[in-house]
Amino acid sequence: ITEQETLTQRLAHALAGSPTIATRSAHLAAEAEAIARTRAAIQRTAAAAGNLDRAGRTAATVLAATGFTTPEEARHAMIPGAELAARESELEAWRTAQATHTATLQDPDLAEAAATEPADEQTAEAILAAAADRLEAAAIDESTSRARREALLGQIDDLAQGIGRLAPLLEEHHVAKHLADLAAGTSGDNQYRMHLEAYVLAARLEEVAKAANTRLERMSSGRYVLSHTDARTSGRGRSGLGLEILDQWTGQTRDTTTLSGGESFFASLALALGLADVVAQEAGGSQLDTLFIDEGFGSLDDETLEEVLEVLDELRSYSRTVGVVSHVADLRRRIPTQMQVRKSQDGSTVNAMATAPAH
Missing domain, CATH: 3.40.50.300 (P-loop containing nucleotide triphosphate hydrolases)
Structure with missing residues (x-):
């Protein structure tokens, strides 16, 4: 596998379905902030639990000293009803928030994100820039192809019109060629193949x-x-x-x-x-x-x-x-006027002579 393909896979894994790196980074930052708030809330909860435990022991001592059977009796005796209701409402809200934060911390995606190494933002930006360049080049190619397609469609129309104009000429050509083939003896209609x-x-x-x-x-x-x-x-x-x-x-x-x-x-x-x-x-x-x-x-x-x-x-x-x-010797007797050609080592000679014709 090539380095580019490795980087592409890592980028896709890091994006986790987000459309851009910025979106994914913002999402992770939000989750990290939520985790931080949750951790702070847990710490505050632990501190509050410790304070509550100490307060409970103190309250028990105080209750024993003051004669109250339960803290509620003492609280009702010491805190006005409106204030007590407000505190109970605040406590319920805190419990709800704790349950929400606990569920958030238990989210598998958040846990996996927390365990994942931080993304190489510079490399991701470089990959994104290269992808943007390829996208721009593809857009230019698509625009060029569309223009060429339109030009070809126009040429097809011109070609169709040209074919329409050439159809009568083609018919005349077929007639002339048929006559020429007949005259040349190459047509199938010329049974004798006669020029x-x-x-x-x-x-x-x-x-x-x-x-x-x-x-x-x-x-x-x-x-x-x-x-x-x-x-x-x-x-x-x-x-x-x-x-x-x-x-x-x-x-x-x-x-x-x-x-x-x-x-x-x-x-x-x-x-x-x-x-x-x-x-x-x-x-x-x-x-x-x-x-x-x-x-x-x-x-x-x-x-x-x-x-x-x-x-x-x-x-x-x-x-x-x-x-x-x-x-032929007999011809010498039948032909009265003759020219005899004789050859020798010095060349050929021609003698003209007349004989009486044979009957």
Whole structure:
């Protein structure tokens, strides 16, 4: 236990329920004064008892000498009635006072107070001053807290008004965010998770697929037909720009990734040519006069290669220039104008040459 707590307990014990040290001190002083008066009264009582005893013996001697049977007879004979009554009244008052003082001296609290060491008034005053300082600090804190509470209540009112003003804006924000999420493909209402750009491009992709099928059916001998699909992809993928291919020999629709290398090449070539046609239409009829095709011919069988070259020949007949980059030997016989690149230790050389086309 700390010294402060010890002093606090001693102070509380010394106060004995009194509100202040001054009050307790005044109470103890009053009790001490009463004790002193009681002691003086007891001393006077003892002296009076001694005097009374001596007076009794003297009275007995006198009574025997004077012929009275009892002191009362002598007193009645010697003291007037009024004076005797007054003395008897005084004696009764004294007896009452004695009984009161005796009861006071027998009070346990008074006896305990009398046995207790005198209080250290200076220490008690110091403790009281410290308690007064803490009380003042607590009062200041309480006043500050009340002021802050009032300020916070005012801010709460301002906040409520601000929320009321922001409610319509928040509603507009929810609408705008919902539209933005729909456009971005992240809204739960967008079942296909399709971007707005993908949605717009999907229409063009359908046109490109239709244009590509004109040549793809010929290159594949009528077997394959491309079509646009907006089926949702697996996982977190997005949909909208998918392609699938119909195998008209089996009647089954499958993913373009199942095509062989040669099939993928002429399907890609058909899409490129279809895209060129759609771009030309969108550009007001302007043609893409030059096309370059890099490799892929080596994966074609002879029959498919023939179909592909016939399509390219048709493009040339419409005043389009088609450049083919390839190592396939059969192409050298079919393409009349060629640029051959030869490499050596001194570097690469380019030779332009023209050959008679094979039929």
